[in-house]
Amino acid sequence: MRSVSILGSTGSIGTQAIDVVRRHPGRFRVESLSAGRDVAALARQAAELGVPTVAVADDARAGDLREALAAAGAGPVEILAGPGAATELAGRGSDVVLNGITGSVGLRPTLAALAAGSTLALANKESLVIGGALVKDAVRRPDQIVPVDSEHSAIAQSLRSGTTAEVRKLVVTASGGPFRGRTRAELRDVTPAQALRHPNFSMGRVITTNSATLVNKGLEVIEAHLLFDVPFAAIDVVVHPQQMIHSMVEFTDGSTIAQAGPPRMLVPIALGLSWPDRLDDVDVAIDWTQAATWEFAPLDDDAFPAVRLARQVGEAAGTFPAVYNAANEVCVDAFHDGAIGFTDIVDTVAAVVDAHAAARGDAGSIEGVLAADAWARAHARGLTRALAR
Numbered sequence: 001m002r003s004v005s006i007l008g009s010t011g012s013i014g015t016q017a018i019d020v021v022r023r024h025p026g027r028f029r030v031e032s033l034s035a036g037r038d039v040a041a042l043a044r045q046a047a048e049l050g051v052p053t054v055a056v057a058d059d060a061r062a063g064d065l066r067e068a069l070a071a072a073g074a075g076p077v078e079i080l081a082g083p084g085a086a087t088e089l090a091g092r093g094s095d096v097v098l099n100g101i102t103g104s105v106g107l108r109p110t111l112a113a114l115a116a117g118s119t120l121a122l123a124n125k126e127s128l129v130i131g132g133a134l135v136k137d138a139v140r141r142p143d144q145i146v147p148v149d150s151e152h153s154a155i156a157q158s159l160r161s162g163t164t165a166e167v168r169k170l171v172v173t174a175s176g177g178p179f180r181g182r183t184r185a186e187l188r189d190v191t192p193a194q195a196l197r198h199p200n201f202s203m204g205r206v207i208t209t210n211s212a213t214l215v216n217k218g219l220e221v222i223e224a225h226l227l228f229d230v231p232f233a234a235i236d237v238v239v240h241p242q243q244m245i246h247s248m249v250e251f252t253d254g255s256t257i258a259q260a261g262p263p264r265m266l267v268p269i270a271l272g273l274s275w276p277d278r279l280d281d282v283d284v285a286i287d288w289t290q291a292a293t294w295e296f297a298p299l300d301d302d303a304f305p306a307v308r309l310a311r312q313v314g315e316a317a318g319t320f321p322a323v324y325n326a327a328n329e330v331c332v333d334a335f336h337d338g339a340i341g342f343t344d345i346v347d348t349v350a351a352v353v354d355a356h357a358a359a360r361g362d363a364g365s366i367e368g369v370l371a372a373d374a375w376a377r378a379h380a381r382g383l384t385r386a387l388a389r
């Protein structure tokens with residue numbers, strides 16, 4: 001039985017991970033759960049699964065969490081609270097740490113899980129993207145990071161078909177988001193509510209918005225480069241609105257291996273928890289008896305420049321990916337607050353990245369990466385405030 005720590009247990013990834021655990025009794029023992037603020041949901045999960053330790057990032061909610069645990073009928077539970085609580089749990093050496101936290105705040109837990117020797121089931125792509133070499137240098141053994149992001153899980157599964165030397169390129173699929181097919185002019189006035197209507201997946205607010213701007217795909221191209229050591233020039237993005245193919249690997253003989261399944265996260269999450277083994281009956285398979293049409297199209301980089309910009313920051317490496325991500329996190333909030341428009345998101349990220357060329361930063365330490373993250377946030381806030389006037 002594997003011991004598991006689930007960080008971000010109340011979110012989209014976290015709740016689905018708990019579904020997987022629930023449906024495979026005897027396979028996993030959940031040692032700890034962590035959330036940002038939602039203590040009611042966290043307490044219900046802890047009571048149901050008999051989890052001995054829980055953590056909440058907002059330390060003002062520790063008292064509410066204690067009451068919620070009692071109300072949910074939980075037994076004795078250790079409570080950790082504060083911004084460092086998830087990192088503390090991640091470093092306790094569970095067999096598997098699932099990082100399902102959103103945003104760059106996931107970096108310290110990612111590094112703590114790797115340092116403790118745990119397998120890191122990684123949904124929090126931001127931590128790998130911003131940490132870059134720092135995260136890769138913390139990896140102690142092959143397969144210590146198991147990607148949960150659906151595209152990267154698909155690539156990891158497809159890579160089982162050949163050797164590293166036989167890989168010619170990775171093909172990352174993209175839904176195109178809710179605004180696929182629109183011109184840049186047609187994107188200017190789209191609303192936050194429209195941006196949150198992802199065509200296939202129910203996900204948290206940040207990643208759903210990132211899917212609409214294609215920043216998610218930009219982060220995923222950098223994530224693929226870091227996970228699989230493939231140069232950016234050999235990572236293609238193709239728009240595939242049905243998202244039945246989750247990504248592909250093209251091999252040197254001209255063969256392409258694709259991983260397919262309905263657009264849901266249960267299989268990538270289950271593989272993250274059980275890698276390299278598959279669990280039984282995790283999801284329903286595609287019904288090949290039904291007629292279906294799957295489309296593929298090139299990405300429109302003029303309407304959606306986020307992937308092109310991500311390739312630039314990925315090639316530049318250092319603290320540039322951290323700046324791209326942090327500026328984007330600020331802009332996503334500003335967009336949802338009504339302060340900036342949709343196309344201002346990526347335009348502002350590009351302006352912050354440009355400004356960073358003069359500042360640069362130290363990507364060799366966590367302090368350096370987080371300083372670049374803080375610098376980018378401050379710079380982006382200045383720009384979004386100016387746009388709001």
Ligand SMILES: NC(=O)C1=CN([C@@H]2O[C@H](COP(=O)(O)OP(=O)(O)OC[C@H]3O[C@@H](n4cnc5c(N)ncnc54)[C@H](OP(=O)(O)O)[C@@H]3O)[C@@H](O)[C@H]2O)C=CC1
Nearest residue numbers: 008010011012013035036037038057100101123124203204
């Ligand atoms: N959802 C999906 O299908 C996919 C998600 N991902 C990635 O997985 C990650 C999570 O996404 P998703 O589940 O959609 O996001 P959600 O917004 O649904 O969930 C985020 C989780 O993180 C918790 N959290 C927020 N802030 C903190 C903090 N400071 N410290 C600790 N925990 C915190 C939240 O707690 P609370 O509920 O209390 O706020 C919640 O449990 C992201 O990196 C995303 O890009 C990747 C592929 C697919």
Ligand SMILES: CC(=O)[C@@H](O)[C@H](O)COP(=O)(O)O
Nearest residue numbers: 149150151174175177211216
């Ligand atoms: C499910 C998942 O992995 C998300 O990252 C999803 O792929 C978003 O899809 P798009 O960013 O292509 O819209």
Ligand SMILES: [Mn+2]
Nearest residue numbers: 149150151220
């Ligand atoms: Mn993805």
